[in-house]
Amino acid sequence: xxxxxxxxxxxxxxxxxxxxxxxxxxxxxxxxxxxxxxxxxxxxxxxxxxxxxxxxxxxxxxxxxxxxxxxxxxxxxxxxxxxxxxxxxxxxxxxxxxxxxxxxxxxxxxxxxxxxxxxxxxxxxxxxxxxxxxxxxxxxxxxxxxxxxxxxxxxxxxxxxxxxxxxxxxxxxxxxxxxxxxxxxxxxxxxxxxxxxxxxxxxxxxxxxxxxxxxxxxxxx
Numbered sequence: 024x025x026x027x028x029x030x031x032x033x034x035x036x037x038x039x040x041x042x043x044x045x046x047x048x049x050x051x052x053x054x055x056x057x058x059x060x061x062x063x064x065x066x067x068x069x070x071x072x073x074x075x076x077x078x079x080x081x082x083x084x085x086x087x088x089x090x091x092x093x094x095x096x097x098x099x100x101x102x103x104x105x106x107x108x109x110x111x112x113x114x115x116x117x118x119x120x121x122x123x124x125x126x127x128x129x130x131x132x133x134x135x136x137x138x139x140x141x142x143x144x145x146x147x148x149x150x151x152x153x154x155x156x157x158x159x160x161x162x163x164x165x166x167x168x169x170x171x172x173x174x175x176x177x178x179x180x181x182x183x184x185x186x187x188x189x190x191x192x193x194x195x196x197x198x199x200x201x202x203x204x205x206x207x208x209x210x211x212x213x214x215x216x217x218x219x220x221x222x223x224x225x226x227x228x229x230x231x232x233x234x235x236x237x238x239x240x241x242x243x244x
Contacts, residue, residue: 048187050187050188050189050202051187051204053238053241053242054187054202054203054237054238054241055241056204057207058203058207058208058211059202059203059234059237060233060237061202061230061231061233061234061237062201062202062203062208062234063211064222064225064230065199065200065201065202065225065227065230066201066203066208066211066212066215067215067220067221067222067225068199068222068225069163069183069199069201069212069215070212070215070216070218070220071220071221071222072161072181072183072198072199073102073104073161073163073183073216074102074216074219076102076104076159076160076161076181077160078105078158078159078160078161079102079103079104079105079159079160079161079162079163080104080105080106080107080133080155080156080159080161080162080163081095081098081099081104081105081106081107081162081163081165082107082108082109082155082156082162082163082164082167083095083106083107083108083109083121083125083132083165084108084109084110084111084166085110085117085121086166087165087166087205088108088121088124088125089124090205090206091165091205091206091209092124092125092127092128092130093128094206094209094210094213095125095128095130095209096125096128096129096130097209097213098163098209098212098213098216099130100129101213101216101217102216104163105133105154105155105159106125106130106132106133107132107133107134107151107152107155107156108121108122108125108132108133108134108135109134109148109150109151109156109171110147110148111146111147111148111168112147113147113150118134118135119135122134122135133152133154133155134151134152134155136152137150137151137152138152138153139151139152139153139156139157141156141171141174141175141178142174142177142178143173143174143177144170144171144174146170148168148170148171149174156175156180159180160180160181161180161181161182161183162175162180162181162182162183163183163184164182164183164184164193164197165184165185165186165205166185166186166205167184167186167193167197168192168193169191169192169193169195169196170192172184172192172193172196172197173192173196176196176197176198181198181199182196182197182198182199183197183198183199183200183201184197184199184200184201185200185201185203185205185208185209186200186201186202187202187203187204188202189202189231189234189235189238190235194231195231197227198227199225199227200227200230200231202231202234
């Protein structure tokens, strides 16, 4: 179903995004296509961080909009987080098309007119909005690339990501990594934000080790 959504949107999703989705599916099989216990702890930590943020921003690319526009809208409304579209393969057609999708689910996204830059990046993903990512204290970056994740951390942002690969640069760089499938994870994250759950002493490196242990145990069994 998720792959069908990506294909249906055609040129609004980059070919590289389709390849990345395929890699993610492989890791989801290793997880048993279910949200593992360490991911549930990461969701609690992410929800607490989002609730405590002063200026949270959800940064979305073509895959995220294609797969989960409605869920992103729900998370934005629940957390008062702004939504900013940020693309590696940026064209006017893709930007306008993705903005229309987000508008259709009730979100006036940022990112169409960019006036700020993420230091340390040379790609189109360096472009951002001063009232969005530029001034955010917490940035939620589902399906992120490692270079920009590192750049956001270097800017002093607290970075939350959703990534099925616990060994990716993004997963290893972010402050909180939820190792889960995007459309399965977001409703749980929304509920956790709504429910006001807390977690003590979350350690991302240790949580990722627990995910790898979970995968290892599944393979052995």
